[in-house]
Amino acid sequence: MTDIRIYVEETPGQRREIIGPTDMGLSLMELLKASDYPIQATCGGMALCATCHVEVLAGPSLPEPGDDELDMLETLPVQHEGSRLSCQIRLTPNTDGLVVRIAG
Amino acid sequence: MPNIISTDICIIGAGPVGLFAVFEAGLLKLRCHVVDALPQPGGQLSEIYPKKPIYDIPGFPEILAGDLVTNLMRQIEPFHPSFTLGERVERFAKLEDGSFQLYTTDGTEIQCKAVAIAGGLGSFEPRKPAVENLERFEGGKGVHYMVRDPEHFRGKKIVIAGGGDSALDWTNFLANVASDVTLVHRGTTFRGAADSAEKVKTLAEAGKIKLVLSSNVTHLHGNGKLAEITITGNDGRAETVPLDSFIPLFGLTPKLGPIGEWGLDIEDDAVKVNTLDYSTSLPGVFAIGDINTYPGKLKLILCGFHEAALMCQGAFKYIYPDKKYTLKYTTVNGAPSL
Numbered sequence: 008m009t010d011i012r013i014y015v016e017e018t019p020g021q022r023r024e025i026i027g028p029t030d031m032g033l034s035l036m037e038l039l040k041a042s043d044y045p046i047q048a049t050c051g052g053m054a055l056c057a058t059c060h061v062e063v064l065a066g067p068s069l070p071e072p073g074d075d076e077l078d079m080l081e082t083l084p085v086q087h088e089g090s091r092l093s094c095q096i097r098l099t100p101n102t103d104g105l106v107v108r109i110a111g
Numbered sequence: 112m113p114n115i116i117s118t119d120i121c122i123i124g125a126g127p128v129g130l131f132a133v134f135e136a137g138l139l140k141l142r143c144h145v146v147d148a149l150p151q152p153g154g155q156l157s158e159i160y161p162k163k164p165i166y167d168i169p170g171f172p173e174i175l176a177g178d179l180v181t182n183l184m185r186q187i188e189p190f191h192p193s194f195t196l197g198e199r200v201e202r203f204a205k206l207e208d209g210s211f212q213l214y215t216t217d218g219t220e221i222q223c224k225a226v227a228i229a230g231g232l233g234s235f236e237p238r239k240p241a242v243e244n245l246e247r248f249e250g251g252k253g254v255h256y257m258v259r260d261p262e263h264f265r266g267k268k269i270v271i272a273g274g275g276d277s278a279l280d281w282t283n284f285l286a287n288v289a290s291d292v293t294l295v296h297r298g299t300t301f302r303g304a305a306d307s308a309e310k311v312k313t314l315a316e317a318g319k320i321k322l323v324l325s326s327n328v329t330h331l332h333g334n335g336k337l338a339e340i341t342i343t344g345n346d347g348r349a350e351t352v353p354l355d356s357f358i359p360l361f362g363l364t365p366k367l368g369p370i371g372e373w374g375l376d377i378e379d380d381a382v383k384v385n386t387l388d389y390s391t392s393l394p395g396v397f398a399i400g401d402i403n404t405y406p407g408k409l410k411l412i413l414c415g416f417h418e419a420a421l422m423c424q425g426a427f428k429y430i431y432p433d434k435k436y437t438l439k440y441t442t443v444n445g446a447p448s449l
Binding site for chain 1: 155159160163232238239240241272273274275297298301302303327359361362364365380410
């Protein structure tokens with residue numbers, strides 16, 4: 008079993024399940040983009056543009072964000088407690104059940 | 112005197128794809144002028160990740176982004192391209208004879224027979240915070256997204272918002288220029304350069320500036336001109352204070368920019384093209400690299416190189432509809448020259 012489930016909160020309380028593979032080295036940003044969510048991700052996933060900002064609402068604990076990601080999050084006008092750049096979250100069996108909201 | 116340049120193809124964007132287009136155009140004896148908003152050639156490769164290795168350039172198992180740009184500049188040198196760097200193409204007009212006139216932000220005029228947009232991510236523009244009435248005070252009415260001339264703020268009462276390096280640096284700098292400086296930051300700590308953050312704290316402790324942490328600017332007020340600002344703390348407490356200028360500094364984000372207003376077919380912030388020759392909906396205007404979109408589009412440098420080659424064929428046919436052209440190989444014709 009290599010697929011995991013990610014839940015995207017589209018409106019408060021309403022979550023859509025999307026399935027992602029863990030054997031393709033995908034990031035959450037790539038999965039969200041492939042699922043037609045309005046994620047720009049202009050830099051392509053290098054933590055350089057902050058246009059793939061998501062808020063992690065619940066689910067398994069993730070590896071801590073790196074310095075590049077924290078620096079980029081710092082430049083955003085709005086940051087939430089669970090703010091992350093989705094390009095820096097790898098899809099692995101450990102991210103199964105993650106609940107996120109697209110923060111824009 | 113306005114600066115007027117005349118060329119065959121004006122290439123907008125000096126990233127790897129724009130640069131390689133100069134080479135392909137040169138093989139067809141077409142001269143090129145390259146314009147870029149950034150002050151150096153190379154686009155994101157020079158600006159964002161010059162020290163990152165790239166592994167998918169054919170023939171280079173590994174090459175640093177900055178080295179790829181250096182090599183491309185060497186490769187196109189025989190064709191003597193001209194450059195306008197640090198200026199953004201703002202306006203664009205198609206003339207009756209099918210040629211074009213482009214104008215940059217700094218007033219440079221470029222006359223050309225075809226246009227190749229190789230604008231990559233677009234141009235980098237300031238990120239705007241969600242503040243009520245923000246846009247009402249843009250354009251010289253009190254909101255500034257960057258500090259072009261610090262002297263503009265001499266003796267003024269200003270509020271800066273942001274927590275990154277530029278917010279810290281400008282707070283420190285303008286502390287000696289403006290009469291009154293307030294820095295508003297939504298967090299409690301700064302991740303910017305440690306010495307700039309330290310200096311801001313020292314200035315605040317000495318009463319030279321006002322530091323408002325755990326707060327956001329939420330409202331702007333004024334009748335035609337910015338007069339007051341409301342700062343709301345994360346605890347919900349709000350304070351409204353008078354000011355002359357508000358400077359939100361939240362970094363840059365890529366935007367399609369003026370290209371989006373030239374009447375070309377656009378889809379999801381990208382220019383739609385015909386993959387036959389990467390022509391846009393406007394004859395004589397082509398789009399190559401990350402800025403374009405078509406079914407099956409891959410945003411890869413190597414795909415952009417391919418697009419540049421095909422685009423030049425299309426541009427040649429547009430410029431010389433009656434001339435016959437046969438493909439020539441560089442191996443047959445020796446070292447390239449114009």
